[in-house]
Amino acid sequence: MSDAILKVEGVIKNFGGFRAVGGPDGLTFNVPRGGFLGLIGPNGAGKSTTFNLVSGVLKPSEGRVVLEDKDLSDCKASDIAGLGLARTFQTPRAFPSLTVLENVMVGVSHTNEGPFSAMLGNWRQSDGELREKAQAALAKVGLHGHEDDEVGNLSGGELRMLEVARQLVREPKVFLLDEPTAGVDPTLQQKLASLLADLHAAGTTLIVVEHNLAFLLNLADRVVVLQNGALLAEGAPDEIRRNPDVVAAYLGADHEA
Amino acid sequence: MIQSLLLSTLMFGALFSVLSISLNLQYARGGMINFGTVAYFAAGAYAYAIFTQEPPSGLDQYAFGFDLPWWAGFLAAGVAATLFALITGWPTLRLRGEYLALTTFAFAEVLHSFLLNERRIGNGSVGLANVERPDLSFFGLDEQIGYAVAACVLMLVTAWLFNRLLASPYGRLVDATRDDETAAEAVGKDTTRTRLQVFVISAIPIGFAGALYAMITTLVSPALFTAEITFFVWIALVLGGERTILGAIIGTMALVFFQELVRMIPFESVRSAQIAASVEEVLTGVLFIIVLRWQPWEKMKRRKGA
Ligand SMILES: Nc1ncnc2c1ncn2[C@@H]1O[C@H](COP(=O)(O)OP(=O)(O)OP(=O)(O)O)[C@@H](O)[C@H]1O
Ligand SMILES: [Mg+2]
Numbered sequence: 001m002s003d004a005i006l007k008v009e010g011v012i013k014n015f016g017g018f019r020a021v022g023g024p025d026g027l028t029f030n031v032p033r034g035g036f037l038g039l040i041g042p043n044g045a046g047k048s049t050t051f052n053l054v055s056g057v058l059k060p061s062e063g064r065v066v067l068e069d070k071d072l073s074d075c076k077a078s079d080i081a082g083l084g085l086a087r088t089f090q091t092p093r094a095f096p097s098l099t100v101l102e103n104v105m106v107g108v109s110h111t112n113e114g115p116f117s118a119m120l121g122n123w124r125q126s127d128g129e130l131r132e133k134a135q136a137a138l139a140k141v142g143l144h145g146h147e148d149d150e151v152g153n154l155s156g157g158e159l160r161m162l163e164v165a166r167q168l169v170r171e172p173k174v175f176l177l178d179e180p181t182a183g184v185d186p187t188l189q190q191k192l193a194s195l196l197a198d199l200h201a202a203g204t205t206l207i208v209v210e211h212n213l214a215f216l217l218n219l220a221d222r223v224v225v226l227q228n229g230a231l232l233a234e235g236a237p238d239e240i241r242r243n244p245d246v247v248a249a250y251l252g253a254d255h256e257a
Numbered sequence: 258m259i260q261s262l263l264l265s266t267l268m269f270g271a272l273f274s275v276l277s278i279s280l281n282l283q284y285a286r287g288g289m290i291n292f293g294t295v296a297y298f299a300a301g302a303y304a305y306a307i308f309t310q311e312p313p314s315g316l317d318q319y320a321f322g323f324d325l326p327w328w329a330g331f332l333a334a335g336v337a338a339t340l341f342a343l344i345t346g347w348p349t350l351r352l353r354g355e356y357l358a359l360t361t362f363a364f365a366e367v368l369h370s371f372l373l374n375e376r377r378i379g380n381g382s383v384g385l386a387n388v389e390r391p392d393l394s395f396f397g398l399d400e401q402i403g404y405a406v407a408a409c410v411l412m413l414v415t416a417w418l419f420n421r422l423l424a425s426p427y428g429r430l431v432d433a434t435r436d437d438e439t440a441a442e443a444v445g446k447d448t449t450r451t452r453l454q455v456f457v458i459s460a461i462p463i464g465f466a467g468a469l470y471a472m473i474t475t476l477v478s479p480a481l482f483t484a485e486i487t488f489f490v491w492i493a494l495v496l497g498g499e500r501t502i503l504g505a506i507i508g509t510m511a512l513v514f515f516q517e518l519v520r521m522i523p524f525e526s527v528r529s530a531q532i533a534a535s536v537e538e539v540l541t542g543v544l545f546i547i548v549l550r551w552q553p554w555e556k557m558k559r560r561k562g563a
Binding site: 055056057076077078079081082086087089093094095096097098102105106107109113114115117118119121123127130163166167170 | 418421422425426427428429430432433435436437439440441442443444445446447448449454455458
């Protein structure tokens, strides 16, 4: 487990004069291969910004992110995704002019995806297989039966699950989820919990941002707590629950420890 | 009379449909506003003329003439449009919406004034006359009919290829890139590359259409390639309902028919012909505004969907 698949090394992100991530010395933490990391902290602590920095949506002002010994500093977001990193967004994103199924199919890489293959038509053989994969991913997040729906007709929670399915179908090595249970009903939350547990068991590295600690702390094997962009605490879920700094800054004195 | 009206509508309608089909791919599907359409058309026409004409002699001011057969000129037109699309697309595709529209427009204006002022390309404002064209009598066809058929073939091939393109996984990628680039990047899609590909692919048939246009008119000159052509194609696209290849074709055919009809009216004097020309433009504008304001196609679509 000492083998870190993802390393965040002294990362700082400034927006103008405001330091959203990094604190005084930059943010540093490692994620072991196959680990399940919970990333928590108050609103505005810099959790989503950290996700943006890791996934290449934003570039660090200082420091670097390393994925499997590869420095991501010069990588585009699409390159990073191509290396096996997946992420969802806090505000779910979708492709409104595609159906639900097509939204997921965009996620699967296609060997004959280029424009010339398209005109020659030699993508057809593999498209059926792709469709089945996408359907299976939709079933895993409880969206079976919605394949041909328009994205615009999905509920907020369903939209969130659609985004999970679109990344799931890519079979990522590292999967970052930003508040996956927000707006999702309890039944589906349970489904999501068992899905994440299965992924974890299968060796996928997970990093999950969540304010729903009952959900997260049962699943995660390690927790990083951010406050004002800096690392406030790091440890096993039980240590974090009892950590007086975390209690003061985030959990509140009367949380159920 | 009627026959020649229908024939020229078919010929120019099909020819300009190639432009509107390409614009449909670029704008309606790719989400890129290109207000420099005429530049790729001009690049194709000039490339064709230059590659097929004889080397300069006598009073010619142009510097190049390669005297190649028509098909080599036709291919050169495609290459020229590709190159111009790469040159204009590479630095500008980072821009969005109206910024892209303005820059592409500016690029087209630069090309226009370059053709006008750099006489070594195409004799400046005089242009290149007597452009070579293939001998269609070989097929036993009337010239006009032959070129109408050629335009239809180019239109159909373009429509067919673009239709295949959009019906494939690549079509999904194009739609996804337009809808949400960040989300497309998050599943590993290089949206910059996709946008450039779409931009260039849709410029190629425009270049071929330019070559065909040069064959039909046997003249290329800067006066033939003004921003009016760009706006004409945009209006045709909007008239046709914007989002489908068939719509683009119908819109273009209708607009060309309307213009050819006005042109058919015999006039007593130059003055009245001039007035008619302005009236035609005003009417085109009014038609455009009506379509934009009441969106009849959207309503039809909704009725069909309901
Ligand atoms: N693009 C941006 N420009 C300027 N400031 C930003 C930008 N993105 C984030 N911030 C600021 O950075 C800080 C951290 O934001 P971030 O979204 O990372 O918080 P978070 O920990 O995800 O919070 P929440 O729990 O509410 O989602 C906030 O103060 C936010 O206002
Ligand atoms: Mg957040």
